Amino acid sequence: MRIELIELSENNLQQCFDLNVASDQKQYIASNEESWKTAKDNEKVARPFAIYCDDRIVGFTMFAFDDDYEDPNDRYWLWRFMIDEGLQGNGYGTAALQVIIQYFKDHGANNIRLSTKETNFNALSIYRKAGFRDTGEMNEEEIVLQLEL
Secondary structure, three states, X not given: OOEEEEEOOOOOHHHHHOOOOOHHHOOOOOOHHHHHHHHHXXXXXXXXXXXXXXXXXXXXXXXXXXXXXXXXXHOEEEEEEEEOHHHOOOOHHHHHHHHHHHHHHHOOOOEEEXXXXXXXXXXXXXXXXXXXXXXXXXXXXEEEEEEEO
């Protein structure tokens, strides 16, 4: 399984928009189209990527890198992470998360932060297995997790 992060562009944008999470997961994550709009509104910090496995698009992720933010523990966020509903349960999420973590390391991050609802059990399981730990903080209605790099 060869996972790659490919920058979102006109070449893969529609394919990315066509990806969906399962209906019971939609409460936890914005659509990829909404995320793209967020990326365009935050071009200085947002880094959107299509997730490919062996040249097939399987998911979407987006990071926030804000090197100018004064708190070094709050500069690097995993904003979005999804695997298409028809491909979940095949190890793509776990494998992609390792590639995502390596991306952050390779680009100078000292940690990765993310937030999600406490009821997002599947995502929390993947994050915690990868080493993310609860910080005790809240981001609106979501718990904050952090991985030290």
